[in-house]
Amino acid sequence: MERKFEVVTRYQNQNINLPQRQTKHAAGYDLEAAEDFIVPAMFKPNFLKYLMPRHKQAPNSDLLAQVANELTPVLVPTGLKVKLPSDEVLLLVSRSSGPLKRGLILPNSVGVIDADYYGNDNNEGEIFVQMANFWPADRLIRKGERICQGIFTKYLITTDDQQSSQQRKGGFGSSGQ
Numbered sequence: 001m002e003r004k005f006e007v008v009t010r011y012q013n014q015n016i017n018l019p020q021r022q023t024k025h026a027a028g029y030d031l032e033a034a035e036d037f038i039v040p041a042m043f044k045p046n047f048l049k050y051l052m053p054r055h056k057q058a059p060n061s062d063l064l065a066q067v068a069n070e071l072t073p074v075l076v077p078t079g080l081k082v083k084l085p086s087d088e089v090l091l092l093v094s095r096s097s098g099p100l101k102r103g104l105i106l107p108n109s110v111g112v113i114d115a116d117y118y119g120n121d122n123n124e125g126e127i128f129v130q131m132a133n134f135w136p137a138d139r140l141i142r143k144g145e146r147i148c149q150g151i152f153t154k155y156l157i158t159t160d161d162q163q164s165s166q167q168r169k170g171g172f173g174s175s176g177q
């Protein structure tokens with residue numbers, strides 16, 4: 001059974017590089033952003049004063065809505081999908097330089113790319129990297145910037161596992177809350 005990255009249809013002919021390992025024994029395949037993308041700052045100075053406990057006035061609801069909107073992590077497109085043997089998973093993890101040099105983190109800690117995500121009816125199995133930026137200024141990620149690394153591994157199931165044939169229909173909450 002194959003294990004390989006492929007470019008999704010909507011990014012064909014757009015100079016998407018397939019992930020590579022950087023050194024002979026590197027465990028991670030570095031994934032690049034498929035386009036320029038802004039990761040908004042999580043903590044904007046003008047928001048912080050409203051979130052501080054000593055602030056006396058009730059927070060303005062418009063501002064709170066704006067804060068909630070802007071604090072939402074973004075999904076950075078990679079333009080990639082991954083074909084996997086059915087007993088394997090691709091884990092997206094941070095590069096150690098991400099938080100240190102760019103203020104960028106994966107707010108979901110580890111992105112889990114399931115084998116049955118590949119080719120799903122909803123989005124073809126396109127991999128997105130969930131990102132947040134803890135520096136106080138918005139951050140422009142450039143197309144081609146290496147934003148995380150993917151680690152292939154096997155997963156185990158319980159001896160009395162009940163799952164049989166449920167088809168995956170997408171990601172990011174497709175199976176419900």
Ligand SMILES: O=c1ccn([C@H]2C[C@H](O)[C@@H](COP(=O)(O)OP(=O)(O)OP(=O)(O)O)O2)c(=O)[nH]1
Nearest residue numbers: 111112113114117127128171172173174175176
């Ligand atoms: O960083 C990520 C995490 C997930 N996914 C895709 C692949 C994965 O197979 C699917 C579902 O991920 P997960 O099971 O972690 O999320 P969920 O919230 O449980 O969604 P669902 O209900 O669709 O399983 O979303 C990504 O593209 N990037």
Ligand SMILES: [Mg+2]
Nearest residue numbers: 172173174175
């Ligand atoms: Mg899930």
